[in-house]
Amino acid sequence: MAMTATALSTIATHTTAASNAGPSLRIAYLTPEYVTEPKFDGGLANYLSRITSALSGQGHDPEVFVSSDRDESLEHNGVTVHRVKSVVSLRDELFLKIVKKAMGIRLHSAIHMKSGAQSLAAAFMRRHQDQPFDVAQGSDYGATGLCIPRRRNFAFITRLSYFRPFVRECTGAELTSDHRMSERLERVSVQRSDHCYGPSRRIADVVRQRWNMPVEIIRPPVQVINGERPEDDSVFQEQIGQKNYILFFGRVCRVKGADLLANIMRPLLEEDDSLHLVIVGREQPDGIVAENRDELSPLASRLIHIGRLPHSQLFPVIRNAQAVLLPSRIDNFPNVCIEAMQVGQVVIGTREASFDELIVDGENGFLGSIESIPTLTAAVRRALTLTSSEHAKMGEAARLTLREFVPEVTIPVLCDFYRNVIANRRN
Numbered sequence: 001m002a003m004t005a006t007a008l009s010t011i012a013t014h015t016t017a018a019s020n021a022g023p024s025l026r027i028a029y030l031t032p033e034y035v036t037e038p039k040f041d042g043g044l045a046n047y048l049s050r051i052t053s054a055l056s057g058q059g060h061d062p063e064v065f066v067s068s069d070r071d072e073s074l075e076h077n078g079v080t081v082h083r084v085k086s087v088v089s090l091r092d093e094l095f096l097k098i099v100k101k102a103m104g105i106r107l108h109s110a111i112h113m114k115s116g117a118q119s120l121a122a123a124f125m126r127r128h129q130d131q132p133f134d135v136a137q138g139s140d141y142g143a144t145g146l147c148i149p150r151r152r153n154f155a156f157i158t159r160l161s162y163f164r165p166f167v168r169e170c171t172g173a174e175l176t177s178d179h180r181m182s183e184r185l186e187r188v189s190v191q192r193s194d195h196c197y198g199p200s201r202r203i204a205d206v207v208r209q210r211w212n213m214p215v216e217i218i219r220p221p222v223q224v225i226n227g228e229r230p231e232d233d234s235v236f237q238e239q240i241g242q243k244n245y246i247l248f249f250g251r252v253c254r255v256k257g258a259d260l261l262a263n264i265m266r267p268l269l270e271e272d273d274s275l276h277l278v279i280v281g282r283e284q285p286d287g288i289v290a291e292n293r294d295e296l297s298p299l300a301s302r303l304i305h306i307g308r309l310p311h312s313q314l315f316p317v318i319r320n321a322q323a324v325l326l327p328s329r330i331d332n333f334p335n336v337c338i339e340a341m342q343v344g345q346v347v348i349g350t351r352e353a354s355f356d357e358l359i360v361d362g363e364n365g366f367l368g369s370i371e372s373i374p375t376l377t378a379a380v381r382r383a384l385t386l387t388s389s390e391h392a393k394m395g396e397a398a399r400l401t402l403r404e405f406v407p408e409v410t411i412p413v414l415c416d417f418y419r420n421v422i423a424n425r426r427n
Contacts, residue, residue: 026061028133030120032142034066043335044161052079054221054407065124067116084123086116110181121147135418143189155422158190160198170329171254195421199333200354221407225342233316247321249280250336257327262295264376269299276302319343323383328353344395348379364397
């Protein structure tokens with residue numbers, strides 16, 4: 001990496017001094033997911049949607065290159081999006097078959113990751129030759145910088161979004177050959193960049209220690225909602241109505257602690273016959289909701305599962321909950337926490353998953369430990385005992401916390417970071 005961490009430290013820490021002075025930037029974002037794709041609704045996709053919209057609104061020219069099932073370009077919220085079809089070469093298909101037959105090893109994810117990175121890089125370079133970019137940004141997730149040329153006339157930056165080894169360890173997943181190769185590809189991709197940054201201290205510290213790389217911390221832009229966003233409460237009215245409930249939303253997976261919900265909530269459901277647990281989101285993999293129902297039996301009828309919802313239908317569900325429970329094992333400045341805080345909701349999160357970078361326990365939310373289920377149960381109980389005025393006060397404190405991360409503050413910081421990396425590469 002060309003730039004030291006100290007050379008850029010003031011960019012990430014002294015946000016009040018940041019300015020958007022300087023020429024507008026032409027920026028490419030290479031990503032395995034974006035909100036234009038039907039099966040992607042994770043934090044990276046939503047982050048890129050927010051940041052490209054904010055950059056465009058401040059006079060910059062961002063474009064998105066996303067892995068897709070087709071090749072086409074379109075406009076989404078005023079931003080050009082290039083959907084890029086990922087094609088596995090015949091050579092790689094043959095390699096997959098030989099390795100599986102001769103050694104019994106499946107490398108499906110790694111080979112498809114490599115193919116996606118190749119396709120994204122090729123589409124980006126064609127566009128760059130036609131209309132040059134000042135800087136391109138990829139993510140560690142999906143190894144999107146793997147095939148970016150080493151000799152290039154633009155800066156390349158990686159945003160840390162996932163850090164696969166840490167996720168695997170936190171969830172207790174087996175280290176297969178496929179995992180090992182995927183993790184190696186993502187590390188090589190990050191190492192090809194001029195510099196990298198992440199949104200949370202948690203992930204930044206892990207990458208610094210394990211990969212011995214400098215990592216800046218730059219917070220994502222957050223739009224504080226003041227009631228101007230259109231909402232549709234039809235799903236809320238039909239499936240929840242007047243019920244008293246604690247809400248979990250987002251990806252229903254073990255990384256997000258969705259498999260722990262029944263254990264956390266059972267004592268509270270036993271204490272209060274009117275209380276329900278509502279889960280909103282897509283299961284990954286299938287079966288986690290069923291596991292929670294089995295764990296809650298005979299209280300399983302008070303678990304309500306609703307699939308993925310658009311934001312217009314999701315926000316009424318968030319707003320009317322008693323509190324939002326997000327027991328993540330690992331997270332990276334969690335988008336779901338931000339969305340709940342946006343509407344003034346009280347969030348219960350985990351200290352180990354960067355929620356403590358957003359929540360001050362007892363002031364704008366509550367914290368527990370993923371290592372101790374009783375602490376999370378106790379945190380939910382504290383939320384349930386709030387009076388309506390105390391709940392409103394805490395929710396307003398949550399909303400005010402997000403003012404530190406509005407685009408007017410965070411986008412100039414990011415652009416100054418980009419300009420420094422660009423200048424360093426040119427020199």
